[in-house]
Amino acid sequence: MKNQYTWLHIGLGSFHRAHQAWYLHKLLESGDNSWHIAAGNIRNDVEATVEALRSQNGEYVLETVSPAGERDYEVIKSIQTLLPWQEDLAPLVNEGAKVQTKVIAFTVTEGGYYLKTDHTLDLDSTVLNADLNGAHQTIYGTVTKILERRIADNTGPVTLLNCDNVRHNGERFRDGLMEFLTLTGKEDVLQWVKANTTCPNTMVDRIVPRPAADLPTRIKAKTGIDDKAPVMGETFIQWVIEDDFKDARPALENVGVEMVDSVIPYEEAKIRILNASHSCIAWAGTLVGQSFIHESTLTDYIYQIAHDYVSQDVIPSLVENGIDLPTYRDVVLERFTNPYIKDTNQRVAADGFSKIPAMITPTMIECYQRGVAPQATAMLPALFFVFMLQWHKGLLPYEYQDGILDTRVGHEMFESADPIAVYAQNKALFGELAENAEFETLLRDKIAATYSMIQ
The missing domain is CATH 1.10.1040.10 (N-(1-d-carboxylethyl)-l-norvaline Dehydrogenase; domain 2)
Known part of the structure; x- marks a missing residue:
């Protein structure tokens, strides 16, 4: 069945589009079209990129370049649902709560975990405190909002997947989420998370700079495509994931992802x-x-x-x-x-x-x-x-x-x-x-x- 499952990605930035989206695109290229990506953001600071992608039906050109200067160009087609930002994050929450959404992935910077050196939540953070009082400016508040809808709609278990550089990222996020739910008194959600989610650790690697100003011109010259939202990265790419998904997952091992017991x-x-x-x-x-x-x-x-x-x-x-x-x-x-x-x-x-x-x-x-x-x-x-x-x-x-x-x-x-x-x-x-x-x-x-x- 075409696009039977949805991979929701929170954090529609250059790294996601040059890394995870590339692997899902390779699956589509191989003939496995059972998965597609839906993507959106917690903040509205890159909505111009989202609008540009929407005007291109989610497609964009990825330029990769080796240290020797060898360049390749691919049109990436795996992001097929673009979720507009709203203050209440309704499009993101609605997508995350659908029964066909089996993976909710996200890219978080080191600071975006709001953790102290002992790996407990930094309760001095103004942003985190806002979420503890019902806002959704952090990954914890946002994921909690999505999971509450999944529980209400009875749409079943889901894998929560970190795609960033933090050590033990799945464990760190899970511990932070559990503490967040405890502090907010959401015992029912906490118990549901324990029974219905996993948070595999991952390791991601590809150098992806901010797109250079001349990138669209170069892509037009090389491919003939007018792209308002291209990305570029190095040729090297690696993705290692603990094979601990709660429900369905893409056959990522077929496109070079290393599925392992421990990352x-x-x-x-x-x-x-x-x-x-x-x-x-x-x-x-x-x-x-x-x-x-x-x-x-x-x-x-x-x-x-x-x-x-x-x-x-x-x-x-x-x-x-x-x-x-x-x-x-x-x-x-x-x-x-x-x-x-x-x-x-x-x-x-x-x-x-x-x-x-x-x-x-x-x-x-x-x-x-x-x-x-x-x-x-x-x-x-x-x-x-x-x-x-x-x-x-x-x-x-x-x-x-x-x-x-x-x-x-x-x-x-x-x-x-x-x-x-x-x-x-x-x-x-x-x-x-x-x-x-x-x-x-x-x-x-x-x-x-x-x-x-x-x-």
Whole structure:
């Protein structure tokens, strides 16, 4: 039966359209047309893109480019229902509550989980508190609204699937949702979630920059298609999913998705080697006046910081995980040198206050547990400190975006008598290391080294 099932995706951004939608498109291409995507947003900040896609019947061109400059073009046809934004999210809720919707997937930034370092909800968040009082500005409030309708309409079980870079993303979301439902007193929904949903962990990977201004012109020249909402990404793509779906699922293994019992080895390698290195390169590149990831990666001393971080600290921490980590490191760093992606340091530098505790601090803690100082890894939070000092002074060449940055607290840190001490003792960033005097001394040394690098 054509389009028997719906995959609802919340977060209709470039990454979803270059990653998950590509895999579902490949299923359609293979002759399996039992699934299609319905997509919409919690906020109304990309409605121009939604309208452009609607005018094109949901179709758009994906350009992929290799480090050698080889470009390919595909018309992606898997997004067949475009849900307009409304303040009450009615189109999204209605679609999510339909019996044929078997997967509700979403792409959430690190800050969008509203979690503290102990993985409990950040109840100091104004946005989260609004949802605890009935709003739907977060993924928790939105999914709760959808699930309440599913319960009311008796439309059956559903898989809730994270498609983002957060470690143990399915577990983190599920724990956050359970806490959210407990705090709102929705015991009936909580019990239904336990019995009728699963939240598989996933690992997603493809570098997808913001579409360049000349992308539509290039696509017109290469394909003859006038596309108002194209996307581009690197040739490399990977998707690893725990095979723990509650009901029907697409046969994603037929189009290259790795369906596994545990994603932990894959996600640890990706988060620590790719994501943390990416941010490190973006912070360092920005500090020396560079705009793009490829030029920063091709700067020898910046490349060496990232290479040393992975080689000296990450690989010993992840030893025996079944992945060829040195090869993975080299592939990742080569991907970052792709000059045709034009991925900006601004995009990758974002959300540092979420990335440090999630992606960088665990390696430093494990180094100390092994009895060695994290000499190479400590350069990453040192770079971020100097990067944020530039932000404090108004000297960054772009607007820094961070979902959980409290600007008042950030400025107060740099106006204090000893900003490095305030930074090093921040438990939200560094967990148990915030009480480690040796770590603070190391961080001071690395911050001094960063100043030397950028002078």
